[in-house]
Amino acid sequence: MANGVEPSSAPALLSVDNLSAGYGKIRALHGVSLRVPQARIVCVLGANGAGKTTLMRALSGLLPVSDGQAIFDGQSIANVPAEALVRRGIAHVPQGRMVFAQLTVRDNLVLGGYTRPAAEVRDDIDRVLGYFPRLKERITSRAGTLSGGEQQMLAIARGLLAKPRLLMLDEPSMGVAPILKDAIFETLRDIRDRENLTLLIVEQDADIALDISDEGYVIETGRVVMQGPASELAGNEDIRRAYLGG
Ligand SMILES: Nc1ncnc2c1ncn2[C@@H]1O[C@H](COP(=O)(O)OP(=O)(O)O)[C@@H](O)[C@H]1O
Ligand SMILES: [Mg+2]
Numbered sequence: 001m002a003n004g005v006e007p008s009s010a011p012a013l014l015s016v017d018n019l020s021a022g023y024g025k026i027r028a029l030h031g032v033s034l035r036v037p038q039a040r041i042v043c044v045l046g047a048n049g050a051g052k053t054t055l056m057r058a059l060s061g062l063l064p065v066s067d068g069q070a071i072f073d074g075q076s077i078a079n080v081p082a083e084a085l086v087r088r089g090i091a092h093v094p095q096g097r098m099v100f101a102q103l104t105v106r107d108n109l110v111l112g113g114y115t116r117p118a119a120e121v122r123d124d125i126d127r128v129l130g131y132f133p134r135l136k137e138r139i140t141s142r143a144g145t146l147s148g149g150e151q152q153m154l155a156i157a158r159g160l161l162a163k164p165r166l167l168m169l170d171e172p173s174m175g176v177a178p179i180l181k182d183a184i185f186e187t188l189r190d191i192r193d194r195e196n197l198t199l200l201i202v203e204q205d206a207d208i209a210l211d212i213s214d215e216g217y218v219i220e221t222g223r224v225v226m227q228g229p230a231s232e233l234a235g236n237e238d239i240r241r242a243y244l245g246g
Helices: 052-059 082-088 105-112 118-129 133-137 148-160 178-195 206-212 230-234 237-243
Strands: 012-023 026-037 041-045 065-072 090-093 166-170 198-203 215-220 223-229
Touching: 012 052, 012 198, 026 041, 026 052, 026 065, 026 198, 026 215, 026 223, 041 178, 041 206, 052 065, 052 090, 052 166, 052 198, 082 090, 090 148, 105 118, 105 148, 118 133, 118 148, 133 148, 148 166, 148 178, 178 198, 178 206, 198 206, 206 215, 206 230, 215 230, 223 230
Parallel strands: 041 198, 041 215, 090 166, 166 198
Antiparallel strands: 012 026, 012 065, 215 223
16 A cells, blocks of 8 residues: 555545536436545546546536535535635646647646746746656647647646646546556656645546556446455456456
């Protein structure tokens, strides 16, 4: 176990309890419960349409929570506006990255720090770029000219500039070439190790997500169907069949 602490004894930074959310009358999440301990990496695995993005959006104030609760650092975050959650320490790296294609890499990063004093953000950009040397080389390029993997790095770096305590990532492997995929996930683990950051990652690529995670959950049609230590899930035959092509 990372840091030598058992999962049950680690305090949860984020605790989700019976959370439901959806789109109008369509319910996409049906009472999801999960815990994200401080300074751990937790992944939520699920096929296309399972409800991963809905979960991310409900936890970052972009979608109403219709039932249940989510507690971050001792306070409810259900139905709190997105900007207030950024200020409270939750950053969300959305599916598909959503970088501003016409803006430079630097300007995208500056926007990531919009809730913080400008001078502080300026200094912090160099620190964050330390994790992503490729981005540093392309700092004056328009984001739209970057490769998929580089754009994902930019989206993560932009999230870090909000100085979050919890970084939530929606399918960081999507549309990223295999070699950059590994680099991105190793960097995420490195960031957690160095900064004690807490990570919640939703992924379809179970293999790569479980590789860096401490704990994992599997969701199907908006419900948790399996959970456990990442190492146990990685060795689970059902998961291998459903998600790892083996
Ligand atoms: N904007 C939307 N309006 C209506 N239904 C949606 C919308 N977005 C997603 N859904 C539905 O909610 C369910 C969960 O979707 P989503 O959270 O995007 O899954 P995932 O991210 O795991 O692929 C799916 O059945 C999807 O069709
Ligand atoms: Mg999704």
